[in-house]
Amino acid sequence: FGSSHCGSGAPRPVARAFPRSRPPARPHSEKMVKISVLRDCLNGIVNAEKRGKRQVLVRPNSKVIIKFLQVMQKHGYIGDLEIIDDHRAGKVVIDLVGRLNKCGVISPRFDVTLDGIEQLASNILPSRQFGHLVLTTPYGIMDHE
Numbered sequence: 178f179g180s181s182h183c184g185s186g187a188p189r190p191v192a193r194a195f196p197r198s199r200p201p202a203r204p205h206s207e208k209m210v211k212i213s214v215l216r217d218c219l220n221g222i223v224n225a226e227k228r229g230k231r232q233v234l235v236r237p238n239s240k241v242i243i244k245f246l247q248v249m250q251k252h253g254y255i256g257d258l259e260i261i262d263d264h265r266a267g268k269v270v271i272d273l274v275g276r277l278n279k280c281g282v283i284s285p286r287f288d289v290t291l292d293g294i295e296q297l298a299s300n301i302l303p304s305r306q307f308g309h310l311v312l313t314t315p316y317g318i319m320d321h322e
Contacts, residue, residue, distance in 0.1 A: 211237070216282040218242050218269075222255070226277045238267030244318040246271065248311050249280070252320075286313075294321055 211217060218235045225233035235242070238260065246269065249255045256272030289297055289312070298321045302308040310321035 213282060213284065214239050215241055215245060216284070218245075219280045219282060222271060222273070222277065223280060226273055226275070229275075231273055233271050233273060234268055235271060236266060236268040238269050241313065241318070242269065245311060248309075248318060248320060249277075252309055254280075297321075 214237055221235050222233055243258070243260065246255065246258055250258060253274070254277045256274050258272075259270040261268040261270065283301070294310075294312070298310045299305070301310060312319050312321060
């Protein structure tokens, strides 16, 4: 019982916990990508607002994010926007005013008819006179009003 090898007299090969060679490198096609840059932007704004910050830096930048933030700015939920062009994806610095309770993205995106917008707004918003629903259309970004 006390011997470290089998009865044949030949020692067994030792199994190593870590191989001596490196594992094969992953192919470049498995790069992680952001699924929703608008969702990341709005989550960053809400988290900064909850922590009481006065400004928030959002990256990457996109046309949809800029239009969405302009709608929020028009309704007074955020202050000034400063767009930083770094010759890459871009950044946006947003001044917060402390009026934002919650904002988010409804995913997956689904089709809404023109007469179904009022029903959708009543389902999502907390009351008739409170909150805004921002819709993306092929013709641009619009408010539910």
